[in-house]
Amino acid sequence: MFACSPVGSDTTVTEVDRENWLCRVKVGELETNWINWLTLRAGGARTWWCPSSDEQVVVLSMGGNLETAFVLPAIYSNQFAPPSDSVYGCVTEYPDGGWFEYEPATGRWHVRGIKSMVIEAADNITLKTGEFVVEADTTRINSEVVINGGVTQGGGAMSSNGVVMDKHGHTGVKSGGDTSGGPV
Template sequence: MNTQLTELLRLLRNMIRTGCIIEVDADKWLCRVATGENQTGWIPWLTMRAGAARTWWKPSIGEQVLLLAIGGELTTAFALPAIYSDENPPPSQSENALVVTFPDGAHFEYDPESSKLLISGIKQLVLVASKEVFFDTPKVRCATLLETPQMSVTQGGTMNGDITHSGGKLSSNGVVVDVHNHSGVKSGGDTSGGPVK
């Protein structure tokens, strides 16, 4: 087999290869990949979007990727995440669900069969909106404590259980509940008049 044919076969074999991430430089958006007995230099990984809209999801060490080498030279390769492996199997075997898991135990799942979105395993959820957050649903439930600086109820409602109020004034229909006078006050067991507004 002549030298040119050997080189051509080498380039063809290198055009598409599998490998595993061995190093990641997040600041330069580059990674190094081990493929067979070879290791690439620092090469970019492919992302979902990189224009006016951009995504960021750094590959992890040990993650299996596909190497796409222009012209068969590994120096020109891109790493395309990702391929399941024995070390990193899929997080679900669902037929239709979208499932994303993270190393800290966080879990994101949407299953169209149940129409349920589940987010679990997180310590804090921060939602920042400059104008409004709107929930269009028949019911919003909070399991323990709902804390807010201000609250406005526009269509009535009910409260059950003990309510503790401290600081400021508690008014009902223009009457301060804890401090107010009554009209028509009489002695003995007579009933006084209504509260003075």
């Protein structure tokens, strides 16, 4: 028979041992020894998301014996309220302001508040969309580039190997069907 801590009581994480995947929990006036917390997956596919100090949780144990207890995260509290009230959306908010949201009502995936993003793929990354917009102070591509389709450039200079394409002259210009010399 399992027993659980009273829901709504002062049952909060007091310490976390990330190296050993354990935490201690205050249950009323008592504090547990180091106990495991439950996770979504712990087999061939695994997830990691350790509880944080002061996070409200539920403690489950065999027959009420805290020596057999484990932690079921998590319960919203006044200190840690839900980051959204969407009916079907999925939102994850991080302590540094990072925000990941998918809202089925709009079909929008929104990521904000992060400092950098790295996506690594061994073989290929394909983006398929009607329009692809990049807004950045600088865009840098460190590879060969193949463009299959037209290119329209505007709103600034285009240069190649130090030569501005729309503001340079050529040497050896002749009339007729002759070929001019290189750019200057």
